[in-house]
Amino acid sequence: MIIVALHKLDFNLMAKFQLTLLLTCMILISSCNRIVNTNEDWCDQELRSQYSELQEIETSSNWFKVYLVAEGVFAIAEPFNFQEVISYLIIGNDKALLFDTGMGISSIRLVVEELTSLPITVLNSHTHYDHIGSNYEFDNILAMNTEYTISRAENGMAHSLVSHEVSSEAICLERAQGFDTTAYHIKPFTITELISDGHIIDLGNRKLEVIASPGHTPDAVVLLDKEGGFMWTGDTFYEGPIWLFDPETDLMAYQTSLERLLEKSKGLTKVFTAHNTPVAEPIRITQLKTAFTEIINGEKAPKTAGDTAHVNDDAINFEFEHFAFSIRRDLLGEKGIIKR
Numbered sequence: 001m002i003i004v005a006l007h008k009l010d011f012n013l014m015a016k017f018q019l020t021l022l023l024t025c026m027i028l029i030s031s032c033n034r035i036v037n038t039n040e041d042w043c044d045q046e047l048r049s050q051y052s053e054l055q056e057i058e059t060s061s062n063w064f065k066v067y068l069v070a071e072g073v074f075a076i077a078e079p080f081n082f083q084e085v086i087s088y089l090i091i092g093n094d095k096a097l098l099f100d101t102g103m104g105i106s107s108i109r110l111v112v113e114e115l116t117s118l119p120i121t122v123l124n125s126h127t128h129y130d131h132i133g134s135n136y137e138f139d140n141i142l143a144m145n146t147e148y149t150i151s152r153a154e155n156g157m158a159h160s161l162v163s164h165e166v167s168s169e170a171i172c173l174e175r176a177q178g179f180d181t182t183a184y185h186i187k188p189f190t191i192t193e194l195i196s197d198g199h200i201i202d203l204g205n206r207k208l209e210v211i212a213s214p215g216h217t218p219d220a221v222v223l224l225d226k227e228g229g230f231m232w233t234g235d236t237f238y239e240g241p242i243w244l245f246d247p248e249t250d251l252m253a254y255q256t257s258l259e260r261l262l263e264k265s266k267g268l269t270k271v272f273t274a275h276n277t278p279v280a281e282p283i284r285i286t287q288l289k290t291a292f293t294e295i296i297n298g299e300k301a302p303k304t305a306g307d308t309a310h311v312n313d314d315a316i317n318f319e320f321e322h323f324a325f326s327i328r329r330d331l332l333g334e335k336g337i338i339k340r
């Protein structure tokens, strides 16, 4: 079923797939902005407005859009596919970290090598397929020491599980020259080193703390550059509907992770997310925690089917000003309170 594969879906795609109503989306959160052009495709859609405020870095890629979002931090975005996934290249004195490798639709390695000549280490925010697609292009890969991660690395994902990602409704193929949609799959990759919570990635002048943040997946991590004041949140937070209904999702773990993130968020200047738009305000971490607490306390009314944007009948949306949660129905008890 599509739910398993599409862990992060935006209101945009829902419209494209005619699974929701335009009107509903327009009164919700800002991630609806591209939905207006429903007759156009991913080649014609305008980029989200935040991108016009960022410093774009020219590369030879027609697929990736690269932005310098902080000193030594490049956001490598894939806005021509509905996932709108964003990977990050973080530069230090001695080496660079590539946090996620995207869809695997176009070579991210070619882009990275245009941006730096430093040795590259890869770490994934989690191992959902839209973040590990080009892992196979790299030979130095850190991975969380979980069964989930190791299984993903060993198996990749077959074409049948990801073919919808590259359907004509989901992608601008003109942007992905030479890409064969019929052969698309997620390749396995080789883990160089297994790591765990608290691991420090030392790039020279820049040290990144790996914070285990299970919930969205068992292997989700958040990266913290404490000195720089930056946090990379992966899919634990982004400004869109946060998907919490895959089989591997654990709501109680997610709640605990949000508490930890809040503790770690003091002194942040920027938060970088993995979908839709790269840069978010640090206050969002507080808002995220508060919002999720409202849900688990039964204080937040869920939207019911028919008046909300949803992609399947198994998920219930809880909508807030800057983001939403899309939670699997069977994880919820009365009044939306999460079953313990």
Ligand SMILES: [Zn+2]
Pocket: 007, 008, 126, 128, 216, 235
């Ligand atoms: Zn994910």
